Amino acid sequence: MSSIWQEILGTSGARIEKDWVTDFGDAAAELAAAAATTIVVPLSHLGVIQVSGPEAATFLHNQLTSDVKHLNSDAAQHSAWCSAKGRMLASFLLFRIGSDYLLQLSADLLPAIHKRLQMFILRSKVSIIDLSGACALIGLAGPQAEAVLQTAMLPVPATPLSTAVFAAGAVVRLDESRFEILVDRDAALAVWQELSSQARPVGTTVWQWLDIQAGVPLISERTKEEFVPQMANFEQLGAISFHKGCYPGQEIVARTQYLGKVKRHLYHAHAATPMAAGDAIYSPANPQHPCGMIVNAAPAPLDGYDALAIVQENFVAAGDLELSAAGGPHLDLQPVRHPVTTT
Structure with a gap:
C-alpha cells in the first residue's frame, strides 16, 4: 500500500497497522453493518500484478489453471498458479484493462509470485509489473452499492464476474451486491471521498468475512502449496x-x-x-x-x-x-x- 493511499485513508479515520486497515474506529459496529448496510472497504490485504505485452495472454494461459486466451475484455475469472505437484502457489482474480492483464492476489505473496513469474518469461514478449504502489483497491458492498457507483459516476458491470473500465481504472462485479474498484493512485482520493460519503467505511476484515460467506478462498503465505x-x-x-x-x-x-x-x-x-x-x-x-x-x-x-x-x-x-x-x-x-x- 502506497504512502499516498495510507495518508488518504488516515485522514478518513482509518487505523492502520503494518499496511493493514484494521478499522475506522469501531470494529464491532463496522462488522455488524456488513450484513445490511452499504459499506466501502480499503482492500489492503490484496495486491495487483500487471502482465502486459503482445504475448501476455499466451504466457498466462500456459501458466495458470484457467482459460486466459478466451477471457473477454469485459470479464473477470478466478484462477490459480500451481507447482509441478499441482499445489496452489497463489490464487487470483484475473481481469483485463485493454490489452493488459491484472492479477489480484494476497499481498503477502506478491513479491515472491512477481519474482517467480518473471523467471518463466524467457523469450516471451511480456512485461510483469507490481502495480500495488501505483493503484488502490477498494471494495463496495451492500443493497445500495449500484446506486453508489452511479452517483460517483463510475460504471456498473451488469453481471457477476464482469468488468467495466473508466478513465482512471476499472470496476469488477463479484456477485449481486459486491464490487471491487481498481483506481490509479492519483485519482484514489476523489474516488474514495465520493464512495465514503455514501457508504460506511469499514476495516479490511469485514471484506474478508464477506469473501468467506461467498465461499471464495484466498491462498496466502500460510497456505501456499497446501492444496490442489x-x-x-x-x-x-x-x-x-x-x-x-x-x-x-x-x-x-x-x-x-x-x-x-x-x-x-x-x-x-x-x-x-x-x-x-x-x-x-x-x-x-x-x-x-x-x-x-x-x-x-x-x-x-x-x-x-x-x-x-x-x-x-x-x-x-x-x-x-x-x-x-x-x-x-x-x-x-x-x-x-x-x-x-x-x-
Whole structure:
C-alpha cells in the first residue's frame, strides 16, 4: 500500500497497522453493518500484478489453471498458479484493462509470485509489473452499492464476474451486491471521498468475512502449496479449464478431476475462539495428525469467528473436529455450495 493511499485513508479515520486497515474506529459496529448496510472497504490485504505485452495472454494461459486466451475484455475469472505437484502457489482474480492483464492476489505473496513469474518469461514478449504502489483497491458492498457507483459516476458491470473500465481504472462485479474498484493512485482520493460519503467505511476484515460467506478462498503465505485446486472448489468457481493445454501441475489437477480422488473439501467453519489461515484441524479419531486446515478466517458479526476450511471428508460426519490441537476448541462445519461452472 502506497504512502499516498495510507495518508488518504488516515485522514478518513482509518487505523492502520503494518499496511493493514484494521478499522475506522469501531470494529464491532463496522462488522455488524456488513450484513445490511452499504459499506466501502480499503482492500489492503490484496495486491495487483500487471502482465502486459503482445504475448501476455499466451504466457498466462500456459501458466495458470484457467482459460486466459478466451477471457473477454469485459470479464473477470478466478484462477490459480500451481507447482509441478499441482499445489496452489497463489490464487487470483484475473481481469483485463485493454490489452493488459491484472492479477489480484494476497499481498503477502506478491513479491515472491512477481519474482517467480518473471523467471518463466524467457523469450516471451511480456512485461510483469507490481502495480500495488501505483493503484488502490477498494471494495463496495451492500443493497445500495449500484446506486453508489452511479452517483460517483463510475460504471456498473451488469453481471457477476464482469468488468467495466473508466478513465482512471476499472470496476469488477463479484456477485449481486459486491464490487471491487481498481483506481490509479492519483485519482484514489476523489474516488474514495465520493464512495465514503455514501457508504460506511469499514476495516479490511469485514471484506474478508464477506469473501468467506461467498465461499471464495484466498491462498496466502500460510497456505501456499497446501492444496490442489479442487480441494478449494476452484473447479466450481470456473477457475480451472480441463480443455486447454499444459500448465504447471496440469497432469495432477486433471487426474484428480477424472479419477475422483479429492478426499479433502471446502467447508464453512465457525468457532467461538480466534482462527487464522494455516491453523490445523484435528479429529479425536486420529489425534496425532491434522485432518484439515483453515484457509481464511475473520471475526463473525454476531459472535466468534467464521472461516473457510479444507478438511478430510471422512472425519467430518462425526462433528467432533477441534482447532489447532487435539483437545482444542470445537469447530462447527457446513458444506460450501457453488453453482458449478465448467470451462
